[in-house]
Amino acid sequence: MRIWFKVIRDNHLLNDTVIEDNSDDTRTHKVFRALEKACYLFDLGKPIWLDATIAEFKRHAKARFFQDNFVETIDFDFLEIHVIEE
Numbered sequence: 001m002r003i004w005f006k007v008i009r010d011n012h013l014l015n016d017t018v019i020e021d022n023s024d025d026t027r028t029h030k031v032f033r034a035l036e037k038a039c040y041l042f043d044l045g046k047p048i049w050l051d052a053t054i055a056e057f058k059r060h061a062k063a064r065f066f067q068d069n070f071v072e073t074i075d076f077d078f079l080e081i082h083v084i085e086e
Contacts, residue, residue: 001030002085005038009076017041018084027086031057035081045072047079057081 001022007015019034039046047053047069057063061083067074 001027001034001083003031003034003038004082004084005034005042006080006082007042007076008078008080014076015042031081031083038079038081042079044074044079045070 002018002020004018005016006013017038019037021030021034023030025033036046047065048071050069053063053065053069063081065079065081066077069079
């Protein structure tokens with residue numbers, strides 16, 4: 001599984017990374033582990049999965065984490081997660 005993480009502000013890409021996980025773990029565990037790695041790389045606190053975020057991710061294999069998803073203040077518009085390969 002490969003997941004692309006993007007930090008966006010004013011429709012500009014500030015930072016991105018692709019995290020690959022080829023383990024035999026469940027899809028959910030792979031996504032959570034990759035999100036944790038990306039947040040560490042970007043020096044961010046882990047976002048909260050709101051119901052709307054979960055629904056969007058289930059439908060499109062893509063989700064955006066806005067200020068509402070973070071406990072601390074963020075200096076960008078959103079963090080986007082996109083599964084690019086299962």
